Amino acid sequence: MTDAHCHVAHGASRHFLCDPCDGPAASCDVRFAGTHPWHLDGFDAVALRKLLAADLHLGVGEIGLDRLRVREISPRMREVFEAQLAIAAEFRRPVVLHGAKCWGEVVKASRQASDVPAFLFHGFSRSEGLLPDIIAINGYISVGPAILNDHAVNYRELVRKIPPDRLLVESDSTAATADATPSAEAVAAKLAAVRGVATDALVAQMEANADAFAAAVR
């Protein structure tokens, strides 16, 4: 079972770990380095390029745009995102995307980075109309603990429409939240129920999807 987006390894047997990640990582885990739109001050293009050059198995993420914490996307936020997309394209590494409340903008920018081999849309919601564009750029969508909320009717409706070969699950665990965050296994079980399929079959499909995504850095 793969937790397709988290910041610390918690539960699951394989993790796609995005910065800031501390604690142990298993050899099967996949790491990503990048500057989150909430932490723009930390962006250093030279340092990121050095990390990617030194580690052929490193992806880029979590990067993107955000309208959860600010009303408008600042020029600096866009600049940092686009610079990191360009670096990922140059090194041909997969990218983990954040796009809270601005997925259309994130997809638009990502379509320009055609040398990026695969994208993982983490925390994707509310933007069903973008599914064809996401698939066209080899995007995978990781479903998160929001699906466990019985009131998340629209979210459940959306996740039913994601093609099976594009699906992943995530916990988005951080050092601060890991113990209280539902596991990727719990998300997978609920996702199977929501889609009306057997959990085992869904998990097997998602492992194959996770392998395909991870293959971009192997």
Ligand SMILES: [Zn+2]
């Ligand atoms: Zn995250």
